[in-house]
Structures are given as C-alpha cells and as structure tokens.
Amino acid sequence: MTDVVQERVTTRTVTVTVNGETRAAEVESRLLLAHFLRQTLGLTGTHLGCDTTSCGACTVLLDGVPVKSCTVFAVQANGREVTTVEGLQQGAQLHPIQEAFREEHGLQCGFCTPGMMLTATALLKENPDPTDEEIRWALSGNICRCTGYQNIVKAVHHAATKLAGEGR
Amino acid sequence: MATTEVRGLGHSVKRKEDERFIRGKGNYVDDITLPGMLHLEILRSPFAHARLRSIDTSRAEALPGVVAVVTGELMAQHNLAWMPTLSGDTQAVLVTDKVRFQGQEVAAVVAESAYVAKDALELIDVDYEPLPVVTTPQQALEDDAPLIRDDKEGQASNLIYDWEAGDKDATDRAFAEADKVVTLDTHYPRCHPAPLECCGCVADVNPATGKATIYMTSQAPHAHRTLFALVAGLPEQNIRIISPDIGGGFGNKVPIYPGYVVATAASLLLGRPVKWIEDRTGNLISTGFARDYHMHGELAVKDGRITGLRTSLEADEGAFYADAQPSKLRIGLFHIVTGSYDIPAAHVRGEGAYTNKAPGGVAYRCSFRVTEASYLIERLVDVAAHELGVDPAEFRVDNFIKPDQFPYKSATGFVYDSGDYEKALRLTLDKLGYEDLRREQAEAREQGKLIGIGLASFTEVVGAGHGKEYDIVGLRMFDSAELRIHPTGKAILKLGVKSQGQGHETTFAQIVAEELGIPYEDIEVQEGDTDNTPYGLGTYASRSTPVAGAATAVIARKLRDKARTIAAHLLEAAEDDLEWERGRFSVKGAPDRVKTIQDVAFAAYTDLPDGLEAGLEGVHYYDPPNMTFPFGTYAVVVEVDRGTGAWKVRRVVAVDDCGVRINPMIVEGQIMGGLTEGYGIAAMELITFDEEGNCIGSNFVDYLLPTSWETPSFELGETVTPSPHHPIGAKGVGESATVGSPAAYVNAVVDALAHAGVRNLEMPVTSDKVWQALQDAGLAE
Numbered sequence: 001m002t003d004v005v006q007e008r009v010t011t012r013t014v015t016v017t018v019n020g021e022t023r024a025a026e027v028e029s030r031l032l033l034a035h036f037l038r039q040t041l042g043l044t045g046t047h048l049g050c051d052t053t054s055c056g057a058c059t060v061l062l063d064g065v066p067v068k069s070c071t072v073f074a075v076q077a078n079g080r081e082v083t084t085v086e087g088l089q090q091g092a093q094l095h096p097i098q099e100a101f102r103e104e105h106g107l108q109c110g111f112c113t114p115g116m117m118l119t120a121t122a123l124l125k126e127n128p129d130p131t132d133e134e135i136r137w138a139l140s141g142n143i144c145r146c147t148g149y150q151n152i153v154k155a156v157h158h159a160a161t162k163l164a165g166e167g168r
Numbered sequence: 169m170a171t172t173e174v175r176g177l178g179h180s181v182k183r184k185e186d187e188r189f190i191r192g193k194g195n196y197v198d199d200i201t202l203p204g205m206l207h208l209e210i211l212r213s214p215f216a217h218a219r220l221r222s223i224d225t226s227r228a229e230a231l232p233g234v235v236a237v238v239t240g241e242l243m244a245q246h247n248l249a250w251m252p253t254l255s256g257d258t259q260a261v262l263v264t265d266k267v268r269f270q271g272q273e274v275a276a277v278v279a280e281s282a283y284v285a286k287d288a289l290e291l292i293d294v295d296y297e298p299l300p301v302v303t304t305p306q307q308a309l310e311d312d313a314p315l316i317r318d319d320k321e322g323q324a325s326n327l328i329y330d331w332e333a334g335d336k337d338a339t340d341r342a343f344a345e346a347d348k349v350v351t352l353d354t355h356y357p358r359c360h361p362a363p364l365e366c367c368g369c370v371a372d373v374n375p376a377t378g379k380a381t382i383y384m385t386s387q388a389p390h391a392h393r394t395l396f397a398l399v400a401g402l403p404e405q406n407i408r409i410i411s412p413d414i415g416g417g418f419g420n421k422v423p424i425y426p427g428y429v430v431a432t433a434a435s436l437l438l439g440r441p442v443k444w445i446e447d448r449t450g451n452l453i454s455t456g457f458a459r460d461y462h463m464h465g466e467l468a469v470k471d472g473r474i475t476g477l478r479t480s481l482e483a484d485e486g487a488f489y490a491d492a493q494p495s496k497l498r499i500g501l502f503h504i505v506t507g508s509y510d511i512p513a514a515h516v517r518g519e520g521a522y523t524n525k526a527p528g529g530v531a532y533r534c535s536f537r538v539t540e541a542s543y544l545i546e547r548l549v550d551v552a553a554h555e556l557g558v559d560p561a562e563f564r565v566d567n568f569i570k571p572d573q574f575p576y577k578s579a580t581g582f583v584y585d586s587g588d589y590e591k592a593l594r595l596t597l598d599k600l601g602y603e604d605l606r607r608e609q610a611e612a613r614e615q616g617k618l619i620g621i622g623l624a625s626f627t628e629v630v631g632a633g634h635g636k637e638y639d640i641v642g643l644r645m646f647d648s649a650e651l652r653i654h655p656t657g658k659a660i661l662k663l664g665v666k667s668q669g670q671g672h673e674t675t676f677a678q679i680v681a682e683e684l685g686i687p688y689e690d691i692e693v694q695e696g697d698t699d700n701t702p703y704g705l706g707t708y709a710s711r712s713t714p715v716a717g718a719a720t721a722v723i724a725r726k727l728r729d730k731a732r733t734i735a736a737h738l739l740e741a742a743e744d745d746l747e748w749e750r751g752r753f754s755v756k757g758a759p760d761r762v763k764t765i766q767d768v769a770f771a772a773y774t775d776l777p778d779g780l781e782a783g784l785e786g787v788h789y790y791d792p793p794n795m796t797f798p799f800g801t802y803a804v805v806v807e808v809d810r811g812t813g814a815w816k817v818r819r820v821v822a823v824d825d826c827g828v829r830i831n832p833m834i835v836e837g838q839i840m841g842g843l844t845e846g847y848g849i850a851a852m853e854l855i856t857f858d859e860e861g862n863c864i865g866s867n868f869v870d871y872l873l874p875t876s877w878e879t880p881s882f883e884l885g886e887t888v889t890p891s892p893h894h895p896i897g898a899k900g901v902g903e904s905a906t907v908g909s910p911a912a913y914v915n916a917v918v919d920a921l922a923h924a925g926v927r928n929l930e931m932p933v934t935s936d937k938v939w940q941a942l943q944d945a946g947l948a949e
Binding site for chain 1: 365
C-alpha cells in the first residue's frame with residue numbers, strides 16, 4: 001500500500017495568471033487550487049472552512065467565475081486566470097466591494113469575507129443592480145457565521161451604487 | 169464638540185480591524201508558516217466504544233516524508249496521554265486503553281507536508297475490539313449500563329454530577345396550592361458552534377531556549393497557558409500562547425483539544441515547529457459541541473400568576489466532562505431559568521452523564537447553559553398561556569419582575585442588576601403591530617391559512633465573576649486591562665480577553681476615548697499574546713465588555729487621576745481647582761488656562777512634579793461585584809404550509825436592552841448574527857447519532873447552517889437600562905440573540921398550530937415534524 005500511495009504522487013508544471021501576474025510552479029497533480037494559492041504562492045487571503053464545497057470561504061474567481069478552490073485542482077487552473085481577494089485592490093485603491101463591506105459592517109471575524117466579496121463582484125458584473133432576493137440567492141453558497149447576512153446584502157447594494165457611479 | 173472628535177460611547181465608528189480583513193491580510197493560525205515547519209494530522213476512531221488491542225505504525229513510519237508517528241503509548245512515556253479539562257475532569261490526549269467516542273484521537277502523524285501526513289494515516293493499522301455503546305444519558309444512567317470511564321478510580325457509574333439549586337419544599341408547596349400546572353418535556357438538541365475557521369495551532373518549541381510559542385485558536389489564551397503548564401509540566405514562563413486573528417469562536421475555542429497538546433509535544437520532541445489544522449469533520453465530530461440537554465419543566469400557576477417552577481435535567485456530557493463550567497456550578501448558570509418572571513419558588517435539579525459521544529456541552533454563543541434555561545422558561549410560558557387561553561404577551565406582562573423590584577433576588581439565588589421588561593415587550597409589540605397581526609391570524613385561520621406569532625422575553629446572566637463564586641478550575645473569573653499612554657498622547661491598550669470577530673480593537677478604544685478624551689484612532693488595542701498582555705480569563709459568556717470593558721474604564725480613570733496631578737503642576741494650580749472636560753483640564757474661573765491630555769502625557773515623561781513617579785501607564789484587574797443581566801423581547805411571525813409542513817419566517821422584530829451601547833453598529837451586528845444562529849438552531853442545526861454511536865452531522869452537507877437564502881431579515885429596536893454596578897453601564901450583548909431567539913422561532917411555529925391543541929415541537933423544527941403535527945392535529949391540507 002505504501003507503493004500505492006507513492007504512485008499517486010505525480011507532479012505537473014502549471015502556469016496560472018493570478019491577479020494579473022503569471023505564476024508557474026511544479027506541483028503535485030493532486031494539489032488543490034486553494035493550497036496552491038495559500039502555500040505555493042503565499043496568498044493566504046483565500047481561506048478554507050469545510051473541505052466539502054459547502055461554505056465558500058475558499059471562493060476565488062476562475063476566468064471570472066466564482067469557484068470553490070478547495071474542490072478544484074491546481075492543474076485545472078493551468079493556463080487560466082485566477083482572481084483572489086488580494087487582487088481586488090488596484091494599487092492603493094480599494095475595490096468598491098471592499099469599501100462597502102467596511103462601510104456597511106458586512107464582516108465580523110473576517111474569515112468568510114474574501115470569498116463573500118469575490119462572489120459578490122461576480123454577481124455585480126452580471127447583474128449591476130440586483131434586488132435583495134437576487135443578492136441572497138447569489139451568495140447562498142457562501143456561509144457567514146457572524147453577521148446574519150443583512151449587512152452583507154446592504155454592502156452589495158452599496159457597492160452596486162458605487163460601481164454605477166464610477167461607470168464600471 | 170469633543171465628543172464627536174474622540175468618538176467615545178455611542179458612536180458607530182467603522183471598525184479598525186476591517187482594514188486588514190477586507191484586503192485578505194488577516195493573520196489566522198493557518199496563515200502562519202515557520203521555517204522548518206512540520207504538519208500533523210490526527211487518526212480518529214471509527215468506533216464509538218472499543219478497546220484498543222494494538223496499533224501498528226510501521227507502514228506509516230516507512231512512508232517517505234513521515235517524520236514521526238505519535239501514539240498514546242508514546243505520549244504515556246512522557247506522562248502526556250491524559251490532560252485535565254476545564255471542568256476538572258481528565259481527557260485522553262491519545263488513546264491508550266479504549267476509545268470512548270467516534271472521532272476520538274487515536275494517533276497522529278507528523279510529516280513534511282499535510283498531504284503526506286494524511287496519506288500516512290491510511291497506513292496505520294489499528295485493531296479494535298468493539299464494546300457496547302451508550303448514546304443517551306438515560307441509557308447511561310441505567311444500572312447495567314456499560315461503564316464508560318473505567319479509567320477513573322472510584323467512578324462506579326456514568327453519573328458525573330447531581331446538582332440542585334432553589335428551595336424544594338417551598339416549590340412543592342407552590343405546586344400543591346396551584347390551580348393549574350403545565351409541563352414541558354423537551355430536548356435541546358446537540359448542535360455545534362461551527363465557527364467558519366476550524367481549530368488549529370502552530371507549536372514552536374525552541375530547542376535552544378526551551379521556550380514554547382504556541383499560535384493557537386484560543387478564546388482564552390491565558391487560561392490555556394496555565395493549563396498547558398499543568399499538562400506538560402513546562403515552566404509557565406516558558407510558554408507563550410499567541411491567539412492571532414480568530415475566524416469565529418462561539419464557545420468552540422474555549423476548551424483545550426488533544427491536537428494542541430500532541431502538536432506541542434511533537435515540537436518539543438522533534439525540535440521543529442509543528443502545525444495542526446483540524447478539518448471540518450474533525451471539528452464537528454470531536455470538538456466542543458453544545459447543548460444535548462434533556463429538560464423537564466413544570467410551572468405552577470394560581471390566579472394567572474406563576475407561583476412555582478420545577479425543572480429536572482439530564483445533560484449528555486459525552487465521554488469526558490469538558491464543558492468548561494464555573495467549577496462551583498455543575499449546571500452552569502442554568503438556574504437563571506426563572507427568566508424575566510417574578511416566581512416566588514423554584515427548584516432546579518440536574519444530572520450529568522458520560523456517554524459514548526464527543527465531549528463538550530460548551531456554551532455555543534451563550535453564557536454557561538443560559539440558552540437552555542431561557543429556551544425552557546420561554547417555551548413553558550407559552551404553553552401555560554395556551555393552556556390558560558390567555559394572550560402570551562399579556563401573560564408575560566402579568567408575571568414580569570417589575571422595574572421597582574430591582575435589584576431583584578431570584579428564587580434560585582441570582583441578584584438581577586436592572587431591568588424594565590414590560591418596556592422592551594411593549595416596544596416589540598408596537599413595532600410588530602401585534603394587535604393587527606393577531607386579527608390577521610384569526611382571519612387567516614378561517615381561510616385555512618396558518619400564521620404563528622412567537623414571543624420570547626429573555627433575561628440573560630453574563631459577565632462572570634465575581635471571582636469568589638465563579639472560577640474555571642480555580643482561576644477566578646476577573647479580567648484585565650493595561651493602558652500605556654505614550655509621550656505623544658497616543659496609547660496602547662492591552663487586554664486579557666480575545667476577540668473572535670466582536671470588534672474589540674474598535675470598541676475598547678472607544679471606552680478609552682470616552683474616559684480620557686484621546687481620539688479613538690490614537691488608541692491601539694492588543695490582545696491574545698500572553699507574553700504581552702495582562703492575565704485574564706478570556707472571551708466567552710459575553711464577559712469581555714462586562715469585565716474587561718470595566719477594567720478598561722477603571723484603568724483609564726486611574727490614569728486620569730494621575731493626569732490631574734500632573735496638570736495641576738503644569739498649570740500651577742491646586743488639583744481641586746481643576747475642571748475636567750473630556751480631553752482637557754482647565755482652571756476653574758480661568759478657562760483659557762488649559763492643558764490637554766496630550767500635554768499631560770508629554771509632561772508625564774518630561775516635566776513631573778517632585779516625588780511623582782514618571783509615566784502614564786497602569787494595569788487594572790477587575791473583579792465584578794455581580795454579573796449583568798441583559799434582556800429583551802423578540803417576536804417572530806411565521807407562515808406554515810399545511811400541505812408540506814414547511815414554515816417561512818415573515819418577520820423578526822428584536823428589541824434588546826444591553827445597557828449602554830458602546831458602538832451601536834457593532835451591537836446591532838452582534839444581534840443579527842445571534843438571531844441567525846438562533847434561527848439555525850431552531851430550524852436546521854442538528855448533530856445526532858445512530859445506536860452504534862456513529863455521528864450524523866459530520867460535515868456541512870449533513871450539518872446544516874443557515875445561508876443568506878433562508879435567513880430572514882431583522883427589524884431591531886432598543887431600550888437602555890444601564891447596569892448600575894458597571895463603570896460605563898454596559899451589560900454585554902454578543903449572545904443575547906442566540907439565547908433569546910430559538911424560543912421565539914419555535915413559539916411562532918407552535919402558535920400557528922396551537923388552536924388545534926399543539927403544544928410542542930422539538931428543535932430543529934424541520935418540516936417533517938411540522939407535517940406530522942399537522943396530521944395529528946387534523947390541520948393537514
């Protein structure tokens with residue numbers, strides 16, 4: 001059985017554009033994208049909360065689409081673009097969703113916040129002026145244990161208004 | 169106005185801590201990587217009760233990348249196979265004799281990567297001999313029940329304690345004289361705090377100095393340091409616990425877990441840092457669960473007044489008694505069960521039993537069994553109102569403790585500090601439009617539709633000590649604050665408590681701002697590092713603001729007194745001739761002769777009166793004279809589908825009175841979070857077991873948490889009745905909504921069916937249970 005375990009461990013080279021920067025690394029084929037981001041690249045803003053695609057703390061954008069990076073292999077991201085929470089801010093300028101979470105008190109312990117903000121940005125790309133119900137549906141794959149969601153919904157509205165004002 | 173500049177009490181300033189969290193720059197335990205760090209994974213038992221015949225680790229040890237495999241036998245060689253719990257019991261770190269619950273820690277692998285460590289777990293061969301399993305306290309307390317704790321000398325049964333409070337004879341008399349007795353048997357189900365971040369640590373024992381630095385998910389770093397010293401026999405000055413950013417706690421991160429101990433032992437033996445990060449299944453099946461409380465309650469009523477309350481309880485404590493109650497109170501503060509009501513006689517009896525289930529019974533966002541008590545009384549009051557055919561709101565008002573009765577001594581021995589229960593209830597009813605809703609409910613019934621209105625008028629008891637009565641394994645429940653005002657007038661505040669999302673860095677800075685007039689931006693709050701903060705018992709049971717918040721106000725006032733002496737020197741005036749207005753001293757009658765707190769701070773290091781010690785720094789350890797008693801009324805309106813039993817929350821109105829609010833935005837955030845966890849507990853959160861002790865609810869697919877989709881919207885309100893004994897009149901609020909709201913949700917669903925005789929539904933109130941009740945009551949569509 002030792003051999004079986006050993007045989008499982010193969011490596012591949014992956015090249016991923018992370019937050020606009022091309023990153024290449026030799027990784028185990030079984031390495032999860034979440035661990036690639038956190039350990040290989042040191043981007044620890046992506047959190048792991050459940051290991052079963054349930055809680056959404058590990059949400060990142062893969063080619064602009066929210067995915068739960070605890071259930072995606074790093075090799076599946078090869079040749080693709082990943083955005084993490086560290087990529088939301090442009091230079092010193094916070095993304096409107098970041099400002100909105102602070103302004104509307106949309107976070108407490110902060111653990112779900114990166115995934116929550118990334119899912120929200122994807123929603124706003126697709127639907128720049130969502131209703132409460134549309135926001136709640138879009139975020140229903142991201143669990144928050146602290147806030148009760150109401151201020152998160154407010155934050156998404158806040159960001160929508162800000163983005164509309166900026167013509168984004 | 170000075171008030172707006174310094175942003176003291178009552179200001180909804182934005183949170184300081186958010187700046188790092190919104191950038192993904194928080195520093196949680198799993199974010200910490202040290203040079204040469206190894207990874208530890210734990211092998212857990214598939215059986216709930218089984219003798220350990222043998223463990224063969226040879227194949228695991230042979231796997232490349234594995235550095236060590238740790239077994240109970242190895243731990244026993246270092247006298248570390250067992251550890252003390254916060255309830256004065258012992259708990260196995262790694263099994264040496266037999267496993268006592270499914271998921272118990274059997275062995276651990278330390279490897280160069282977490283992936284290799286997990287691979288190696290599969291290569292450990294364990295031979296178990298299954299034993300008969302006990303999964304309820306009722307089974308556990310039967311005469312012929314298998315003995316779970318045969319490791320304990322003198323432990324002849326599975327009974328842990330039999331505890332009582334109140335006056336049994338007076339209570340019996342009240343029941344004998346009652347014209348109505350109502351009863352309720354209910355099980356507060358096993359649920360789990362499930363913070364989004366699991367537990368974990370990075371243990372770094374320096375082989376050269378012997379200093380053990382342990383980064384760990386701890387709500388109580390100082391108490392944990394002392395426990396570590398006792399467990400490991402390490403000198404306490406050589407242990408440094410650092411609790412960095414914590415991704416939610418809710419009570420889950422109060423106990424000490426075997427993973428912390430094994431990782432520290434491994435680091436000590438291997439001379440390298442060792443990281444242990446629990447996965448979600450490990451978190452749900454082995455760490456501090458909550459509740460699992462079997463409750464029987466009876467109310468005696470005479471002429472519409474509650475005259476007696478009797479309860480008996482059976483607590484399922486799991487295989488080790490580790491629920492972290494104050495040592496003199498085996499059922500925690502459950503005897504707050506008389507709630508908001510003036511009940512002349514009460515008697516409470518509770519038994520705790522060992523079972524083959526994970527240990528815990530921790531207070532999931534509540535103060536020591538207060539949630540269970542609040543649920544029981546608020547359900548009982550509704551049952552009584554329905555049985556008597558009176559309005560549940562008016563029945564509450566008739567039985568409330570009245571404002572002029574405070575301080576109020578309850579029949580079970582608490583002295584309530586302050587309250588105005590009717591005011592909070594009336595405000596809730598007004599916001600709700602209660603009369604109109606009752607009319608709508610009656611009309612809807614005629615049209616075959618079911619609407620329910622549920623109320624809960626809770627009273628909590630939070631902020632333990634005082635230390636003479638309340639201690640954890642002998643450590644008195646005081647807390648601390650150390651304030652250092654620098655020469656430039658900026659300050660650092662160091663606390664013995666530890667935030668897990670509550671916003672201490674902001675609210676505690678606001679307390680100092682209020683007391684000293686230093687702008688809150690100029691005050692940095694530090695906590696969680698035992699080498700650099702004063703000793704304290706930690707954050708749980710809503711004690712941070714009541715205890716450490718008081719310590720903060722007191723030390724700020726002490727420094728203000730010293731500042732007055734310095735200001736008098738600078739102004740060449742007598743101290744008595746100075747007036748204090750927030751942030752500045754001026755000479756009476758000469759308002760242009762002024763020294764600001766910043767001027768005084770500079771002088772404290774540069775220009776002192778003769779004989780005065782330099783500096784403007786100090787520490788205070790606050791032992792509260794009493795606990796605080798937050799209260800409020802919650803109302804929930806639901807609609808029940810007669811065809812499916814599904815119920816939907818239409819409205820939630822929550823009026824809280826937590827005394828003086830420091831940061832209203834943060835207070836409201838806490839309340840909404842608690843209302844959501846309360847909803848989860850009432851509607852879906854459940855950890856259960858089959859008869860072999862297999863845990864059902866071991867991941868977020870089975871253990872359901874409310875998402876944004878199910879979670880209702882909340883309408884909040886407040887009344888303010890300050891605590892008379894707290895320096896700033898605050899009472900604590902973090903847990904009110906988890907404590908108070910489950911009964912409101914359940915009362916609402918029961919209320920929808922009450923006209924057909926339904927009196928109880930067990931949590932979680934899932935649609936299948938409601939459907940069955942609809943069938944039985946003849947209400948099904």
